[in-house]
Amino acid sequence: MFCVKNARLHPRTIWHFTSYGVLPIRCYRRPGVPPDNTPPWKKIDFNFSKGVQGIKKHFGLLKKEMFERFEGPQGRPMREIMLEQTRVVWEFRNQESLEQWVVSSDEEMGGKSKIYLRLSRNNQTALLYGNMCTEVPKDGETRYSGYCTLRSKQLLGAFNVKTHHDWSNFNTLYLRIRGDGRPWMMNIATETYFQHQKNDMYNYFLYTRGGPYWQDVKIPFSKFFLTSRGRIQDDQHPLWLDKINTLGFTLGDKADGPFHLEIDCIGVCNDRAHTEEFAYEKYKKNP
């Protein structure tokens, strides 16, 4: 879970009914920080031209979604979908590509880690850099600290309807990265609207080798294991690829100091030689 700093009240904020009144459930509020009780109408930005732009954008997206069905699934011809074996999902060539990602660190909860994301030289790659600090904030309730995260934003369609990545034709995640030797954790979050397990996430390790050479990392999706709020679950199941919401990188190796991770591109590919369905819990449970 993460919160974007200075976030406006999200249209889908859940209202929590307590004896103190009606409180919105938002991001984590650090103890000692006064609650933000500004009424919602003061947070709305009344800007006519922005509104018109928004209407044009959303109706344009709606029209595109309606007409791309005639082309094929996901707006591409069926032959392309069936024959494709690789797909580049994110590549960092301009500033707009960075808008699809959110950075976060333990600064949200009072820590001192810093993380930044910018385009690297010649606008060819993205550089994720910062400083990790494991100093625990002195608020009386936090016991551990020190993490930095890069996470992709949720895909939104026309009128901010949630859409998902459909990677069911692929079985391997491909990354072209250049790190500094620190171990990262890849997180994939799928759609959990119909369950109570909203914190479910599928993780795997990403070990970077420092050095001037680029590293091609291929992680099969069968290797991802299920965790919830950072704890590995007993009841493991394979990751289904038809409704992927977000992909993330987390650094939490308890080592203070600067870090750098340069990402060239992130894609998915279909490795036909990889026949493993799931790496864990292959036995039949409850026979």
Place this chain on the structure above:
Amino acid sequence: MSPYILFVMLSSLGLGTTLTFTSSHWLLAWMGLEINTLAIIPLMTNKHHPRAVEAATKYFLTQAAAAAILLFASIYNAWYSGQWFIQDMSSPVSTLMTLAIAIKLGIAPMHFWLPEVMQGISISTGLILVTWQKLAPLALLMQISHNIKPELLIILGLMSTIIGGWGGLNQTQIRKIMAYSSIAHLGWIISILHFMPALAMINLFIYLIMTITMFMTFNLLNSPTINTLAMNWSKSPILAATSALALLSLGGLPPLTGFMPKWLIIQELTNQELAPTATLLALSALLSLFFYLRLSYSLSLTIMPNTHPQTLNWNMKTTTPLPLSLMMMMTLTMLPITPTIISLF
């Protein structure tokens, strides 16, 4: 799942459908439908998987809503006409009852739950969903068919065939394709229901045989998408060849079995002075035929441009089950015995 629990669930499924078949009271029929819904939910969530939970939730909500509407319509009918007998449904709520049963069956425009639910469950549970779970609501629909406006059934049937054909065109997941195939076939069944219920039963019987064949094939081949289906020619060439023909039978091509119900329905609709309806149904069958052809192309008529077919033999089962052989034979070769089948119903 423990065999005892599995036995309890499967026998509850059988009980629910049998209750609905044998009942002449609306409440008992509703009870049978509810038992069916509740019995299949644990089968759907057998694997603790988010998609399975999603499928079970969607299935339960839609079926519970449909059962509530059905109960409301039957209570209104009892209040209006003073009796609970199923076949004497003469009140204005026959339309509401039809819509409730249409939601249960997954007939367009109440079909949106079916592809998502099918996607989340295993192939064997999906087989139960599209075959066994259709029997009880169709039995009720047949009993009240003479009281329903024929225009409503024709419109629902046409919408189902068109939406079932169109919706399946953009799918790459096998289970969703079979869901849209189920929607289209149910459209054919209900379009003829008012005029000749026996023909609807023949169509249902042939549809069950063809669907069971295809589901058992996909279960054996263990392929969830069209791309993985394309690898199976090396695993089992005979099954690949016969499955291609079975898919064409589902599409309604002569001289395969699937042509029989379509031919008889078109003939009957033409006799009932509904030739434009018959034409539209036949044209919408072409849409379904397109995605069946696409499946047969990937299954047996083309070879995918991939480099390692030999590594895929790890998944091969060496024995073909006997029921699949029997069903495949019936799917391909029953057209010449059409008069015998007509005399059975």
